[in-house]
Amino acid sequence: MWDYTDKVLDLFYNPKHQGVIEDKDEPGVKVAVGDVGSIACGDALRLHLKVEQDTETILDARFQTFGCTSAIASSEALIELIQGKTLDEALKVTNKDIASHLGGLPEAKMHCSVMGQEALLSAIYNYRGIKREAHDDDDEGALVCTCFGISESKIRRVIIENNLTTAEDVTNYVKAGGGCGSCLANIDDIIASVQQQAVTPVSASPNTNGQTSVNKLTSVQKIALIQRVLDEEVRPVLIADGGDVELYDVEGDRVKVILQGACGSCSSSTATLKIAIESRLRDRVSQDIVVEAV
Template sequence: MWEYTDKVLDLFYNPKNQGTLEDNGETGIKISTGEVGSIACGDALRLHLKIEEESDKILDARFQTFGCTSAIASSEALVELVKGLSLDDALKVTNKEIADYLGGLPEAKMHCSVMGQEALEAAIYNYRGIELDVHEDDDEGALICSCFGITESKIRRVVLENKLTSAEDVTNYVKAGGGCGSCLATIDDIIESVQKEATTAKVVTNTYNPVNTTGELTPRPLTNVQKIALIQKVLDEEVRPILIADGGDVELYDVDGDIIKVLLQGACGSCSSSTATLKIAIEARLRDRINPNIVVQSVGSLIKN
């Protein structure tokens, strides 16, 4: 028997936001839907958003869930968290915030909060005409868990965002490895790779900090030159290889405090998924590696002479 918080049980027994939202033809209003999961795999969530087009504000939300107590409670929490937010602010909602709203979830049920975060992204991307970053089975090195269709990028993301340290943690958050178990060793390798990258980034950052009399590093803000060098390093080593593989690229354009301006090139500069590229592929990495307050903006597809 799982140990649920009173908040989880209350939302499970007394859901207020189940159902759908119908498009009644209201001027300036659009209904967008995002769907994730699979009934065959045991969990599925369909999220409906009512969006005011002029302000990009979420006026209302409803959900349909096939799943357990945690799935229903997480869906309720998600809806309550995003109502009234702009789409950009809603995209910042993390699975940890969903779990925290519930007063916590059993570790083995954390995948329900992740499912909520992904359904929200799917609904917003659908509204904006952005295709989700889906990797087909034949993408080289992309598919890690064939039982649940989990890709390496998804595993890396959940490990990074939630500071996971074991394959068991990954299974709890995204189910990868919970089937035949043949991918568990690969998941361990991915975790080790993510940890090494994080350690390398910290070492690079700390090279600019002095050592005090106790032998400990004393935090000191990076100079603009140092920050630019570190940003360029992250872009060159972690971001550009991924974008180039998909026919795109990115170039650092300007740094103004915590506002990082970049030039998206190639496929990235012309496709509708540029928002996803900025927020997931670039901004999330720079926030983790350098400063959590960093905001990445695109200056558009400029033509060089």
């Protein structure tokens, strides 16, 4: 038997937020739904949010979960964490927060907390009219685990966000490798790649202003590095706030980008360019970089 905390068992046996929220066309209120998982894979969660449009405050939330004790308790914990929060505040809730709220989860059940976080993102993107596939590359790239339909991009994201170091860890968090096991070697390779990227410094040298810039990069290498920094270090932060960025062009040290989603219409888009994007590219690529929106 799994070693569940008292909190997990209490929320499993006494859930208060199971069910649906019907859209009754109330003025100033909008209902959004987010789905994640599949019954065929053993776990599925549908999250309903009732949101006050003027303030984007979550007035109510309900869940429908097909799954184990941890899945139901994680769904209940998620709702306890987001009730009364604005959507932007709710976006900051992570799977670690869900597990912590429960007093911990067995390692083999951490995927339940990840499922809750992903259902929340899905519901909020649906509320804001953002197609998630355009703002989350989890479904893009090579399919690593065919048993559970998990892509390389999703595995990389979970490894980075949760500091995972073994294939067993990855299985616990997203189920990849938990079926036939034929992808475990590929998962080990992805972990090694992530760890190598984390410890490999950018080759740099001081320029005439005493600042640091990338040394001996060809134009192609420079563009590839810029794209990598955007994909791995910038986009996850913007996506968490309902936005995104796309690399448009690189002309010398001028990097042109397209702000999307919430970032494209946000009044603080200039700050996003300078703080979230330009400063990161200057740290990782070249101090001479200037980022512009097109």
